[in-house]
Amino acid sequence: MLTKFSSHSIFYILIVWILGTCYGFVLLSSAAGHTGDVKLFIPGEELVYNLHSTVLMNEKDGDSKNVGFFTSAEVLVQVIYSQENQKILKLKINNPKLHIKSRKAPSPDGFVYHTSELEKFRNQPFYIHWNNGKIEKFLVNRDESITMVNVKKGIASLFQFQILDGTYDETDASGTCTVEYTSPNQQKISKTKKNCISSDLPYFRNPEVTLDTFVNSIRNVEYELNSDHKYFKSIKAQEKHIMAVSSANYIGNQIFSDQILEFVENTQDKIAIVSGTVEGILKNLISSDDLKQESLKIEKENIPTDDIKSFPAAVNELRDQLISDNLGSAGPAKAFIKLVTIARVAKKEEIKKALNGKKNVEILSQLLDVLGSTPTLASYEAVMSKLDFTKEDQIDLCERYLWALSLGANPNPDIAEKLFLKYKKSNDIPVKLNETLLLTLGSMSYKMNLRSPPLGEKVTQKLEKLILEKLRNSKSEESFPYLRALKNLKSPTTIPDLLKKIKEGTSKEGVLAWKALKVFDRKNWNGDVLKAARKAFLQLDRKYDSSSRTIASEILLESKPNDDTLREIIFHIATNDTSYEVRQYALQKIRMLSENDLELQRRVLAIIKPDRKINNYSILNPRGLSTAIKRYFIKNQSGNGSLVSLQEINNAVVKQGIVNIVWEKGTITNELFSLGLFTSGLTSFLSSDNEEIDEEPEQASAGMELTVLGTQFRPFVFFNGQGELMGHVWTGTASEKTTAYQALIMLQDHLEYLRLGSGFIVELDLKGAVSFDLGGKVEISIWGRTAESLVEKRAGIFLTGSMKLYNSFVRVQVEFTATLEPQLKLQSDIDFSSHMRFCMRVSQVDVIVKHNVYKIERIPGSKHKLRIAKYRKSNFPGFTYALNRKNNEMCSAIQQ
Incomplete structure (x- = not known):
């Protein structure tokens, strides 16, 4: 049977549907008093709440024992003024107490009461001007400590909410945030804070994504009203912050904080109501009750710590760890971070004293590493005076x-x-x-x-x-x-x-x-760059240096070329271009990229397979020793670490040899370290090869180029001219291992302060440093017509990250450290007695990774100190990288 709707019934259904979809808006509007049916904060009313505020710190996985505290108190909320949507609320905190973690505490909470300064602080009533859910003004006693004022700002912030669902910009104890409001049902309001900014607090970070620090924050507040919408039954705020190393996101710390107000009772007409205008009442309160107006943003306290040393004293303590012989191990990297932290707050005269100290002459270079990583004017002026x-x-x-x-x-x-x-x-x-x-x-x-x-x-x-x-x-x-x-x-x-x-x-x-x-970033490789790269690689307009051609081929291949460009590069490899090393290099680069890009691999095969002129052994294995290989030394969710070796050979001699340490995170690639070796003018007496020479004859020279964290240094020239070369050969000055580059370098450098909604500030500090030593040797036998070289990279890496909450009545922190000492060896043997044979070996030694976690909780002025420590150790065996078949064949031939 069909039901027949009248025009009146259809109108009624539409009204019900509209009201249903807008229910969240009506709820909040009613709660704020817009409809006149339901009102919050009735004049003369006193509401009593119990406050419970918790802070817990732990390592990132959160599965082990944590440290922290909670505070409890009674909060009185008195409505002393109400005019339409504007209220003045008088709040009072009664009987605040601190509860701490203790091994003797009962399960499952693990907290016990402990006396503290919190109970001794000056604690007077404070006031908020509440306007349509927004707190316009916050008034507090002038003589109260920053700690107590911050706690009150955290409580006041709980009473700020908007009257309609939507997204707003708000400032409260957490800072300036983007806040989203929703109403899941008649009695609940949900508030989510995002992108909270504290531009007034120090903030440092590494702009390179792969060396940055991952910080994730979640902040939510839930409001629950009573059945007739006259008061909040509870207000529950929770937030969680995780800090982790971007390149190893399993290493990090977390902090959890909650703030709960539970309704106890309310009374009507108990509180005297004041009359007048809002501005006049607030002005009278400030003058009569010795109050001051402040922002809701909590303020950072300067809490002195016992372990801060002067810069000269710290240098004296750590001097032995900084000597040059120790570089390449983790000890100097750890000392370096300590000194950088102290130097950033040191005065000019302190730094000058350390620089001029007679005992510091042998570590002066390392002190300059420290001060270069301390970009303050005080450190700069001290260095310039030296x-x-x-x-x-x-x-x-x-x-x-x-x-x-x-x-x-x-x-x-x-x-x-x-x-x-x-x-x-x-x-x-x-x-x-x-x-x-x-x-x-x-x-x-x-x-x-x-x-x-x-x-x-x-x-x-x-x-x-x-x-x-x-x-x-x-x-x-x-x-x-x-x-x-x-x-x-x-x-x-x-x-x-x-x-x-x-x-x-x-x-x-x-x-x-x-x-x-x-x-340059690939997005900057515009049409003009790609057009020039095509001309250079194919030599369309003139003859180009082989190094220009190999770099141009890299740009073309890494720019996601279309099928026509890719086909043109592949077909050129099959030509009779006399610079066969350039063709070999391009082929090796295609193979290297195809190993990790299945789509490129599919496209390359689609071009090669149908064409017999290309799809044959002679073309796909052309003459030449040039190589381009990529080998991963780590793969995980945080990113991939790889070693990239690019060797451009010209006339059987290494013209440009590059070994890069690369870190990849998503689509972003960051070259952490690049070692480049270059030569010129050596082909005349090391090779009789008939490859086309692409340059005019030039004097013998060789050198090294270093690029560290994307910054190229000026080239280091080993010799310039055949006379200098032969001098090294005859005297054997290159046969002993020599240090080419040493440094202490800051990798991660992150400092951030988080404002917790509960009224506390947490310091997030993550620093990573490397102690680096690069050395090598070369042995050349003119009589045997052989050469052997060794390049050794030693690095000691130390990483530390901490979360600290320090105030006048409690101090809590969780800290991790990680250390490792990787070592990379590049060995090459060259036999040019008859046919040129070149063998390269790249190996990595065993590595031990130590990951320690420390959790500490203390109460200033008391003997209470809780310390939890955890130690982990992981072993990673060394290995030799598989390069390519041609290299393996020549290594076998040399060993015979």
């Missing part, structure tokens, strides 16, 4: 300081400005140091531009303008420093000048310009 950039005998020390500045994740714009002025007046500065100064400015400018909003925009703009002016007015070797500076600067607006150098400059200028373009 170093003289015009003296030849201080070049090494000056460079050590500049390198440290260039590697810092948070450059100081004021220091950058001072260095820029020094560079502009650099007539008396030695050439090598002058280039290092320029490269440092380029790196600092790049990192300042990564900040949002960018820092030091004026100095970065002036620097780019100056570099481009000098580049345009220089030729050949004069332009090399400026091209390397542009590589560190990584500014997209410099691309046209780089392309012009490729087109019009010398072959070496072109190589340096391509190297600069290679490190």
